[in-house]
Amino acid sequence: QVQLLQSGAEVKQPGASVKVSCKALGYTFTGDSMHWLRQAPGQGLEWMGWMKPHSGATNYAQNFQGRVTMTGDTSTSTVYMELSRLRYDDTAVYYCAIYDILNSFDSWGQGTLVTVSS
Amino acid sequence: QSALTQPPSASGSPGQSVTISCTGTSSDVGGYNRVSWYQQHPGKAPKLLIYEVNKRPSGVPDRFSGSKSGNTASLTVSGLQADDEADYYCCSNAGYGKLVLGGGTHLTVL
Numbered sequence: 001q002v003q004l005l006q007s008g009a010e011v012k013q014p015g016a017s018v019k020v021s022c023k024a025l026g027y028t029f030t031g032d033s034m035h036w037l038r039q040a041p042g043q044g045l046e047w048m049g050w051m052k053p054h055s056g057a058t059n060y061a062q063n064f065q066g067r068v069t070m071t072g073d074t075s076t077s078t079v080y081m082e083l084s085r086l087r088y089d090d091t092a093v094y095y096c097a098i099y100d101i102l103n104s105f106d107s108w109g110q111g112t113l114v115t116v117s118s
Numbered sequence: 119q120s121a122l123t124q125p126p127s128a129s130g131s132p133g134q135s136v137t138i139s140c141t142g143t144s145s146d147v148g149g150y151n152r153v154s155w156y157q158q159h160p161g162k163a164p165k166l167l168i169y170e171v172n173k174r175p176s177g178v179p180d181r182f183s184g185s186k187s188g189n190t191a192s193l194t195v196s197g198l199q200a201d202d203e204a205d206y207y208c209c210s211n212a213g214y215g216k217l218v219l220g221g222g223t224h225l226t227v228l
Contacts, residue, residue, distance in 0.1 A: 035217070044121070044222035045156075045164065045207050050215070059215040095163060103211070104154035104169035111163055 002027040004096055004109035011115045017084040020112045022096030024077040027107075029053040033099045036070060036081045038092040039111075046092075050099065053079055086116045122147065122208055122220035129226040130198045138223045140191040140208035146218050148189035152211035155184055155193045158222075159204045167206075168193060195225070203227045 003025040012018050022034065033050040040046075049060035053072030060068055064083070072079040083090060094112045097105040123141040130136040140147065140155075147153055153171045156164035166175055168184035171191065181196045191210070195202055208220040 037219075044205075045158075045219050047209075047217045047219055061216065097164075099217075102169045102173070102175070103152040104166050104175075105156070105164070105209070106166050106169075106175065108163035108165075 002107040006109040006112045009113040012086050013118055016086050018114050019080055019082040020094050022079050022109050029074050034079045035097050035099050038094045040092040088116050091116045124220035124223045127224045131228045132198050134198050135196045137192050137194045138206055140220045142189050146210040146212040147191050150211040153191040154209045156207045157204045198227050200227050
């Protein structure tokens with residue numbers, strides 16, 4: 001059973017960057033892609049992009065191009081999502097999730113709340 | 119790409135059936151059989167209900183079913199139960215390795 005453990009809540013000022021981690025337990029990175037999604041308070045889910053830890057390949061949603069960087073470390077089974085030039089409307093819960101061979105998100109992290117506040 | 123269109127809310131009484139639609143375009147929902155559905159309870163991470171339009175992962179009751187016609191996918195919840203009250207999201211492949219989600223539907227069990 002795959003378990004995704006995300007880093008803790010963050011409070012950042014506008015203009016700063018935040019880096020959220022997601023460690024996979026009981027899982028070996030192969031060809032699956034690790035995705036990031038976010039959910040602003042009271043809002044729906046928004047897809048941010050993915051990276052493949054094994055190859056380093058990435059694919060970002062247009063809305064986040066130039067501001068997001070997704071990386072991975074296969075030695076520690078950990079992936080990272082860094083979002084720069086934070087704005088107030090980046091306040092959200094950020095989720096990592098594995099998009100598997102069933103073409104769906106079957107495993108999710110617990111979510112990381114990022115609050116952008118001055 | 120634009121979010122898939124879902125009704126903001128749906129409702130039904132216990133035991134009844136409710137269908138939630140998810141409308142996209144020929145570039146996403148209509149172009150791929152890679153539509154999935156998720157249930158999210160408040161404060162929790164989403165849970166997979168349906169993958170590849172109409173397939174259920176093990177452990178998901180057969181009260182949940184999915185279908186697709188043209189650019190619209192649908193999730194039907196039969197035999198509504200109190201615990202089905204939650205938010206539901208659809209997700210589709212959108213080409214070039216990208217995904218797109220619906221805005222979500224809040225299901226109320228009356």
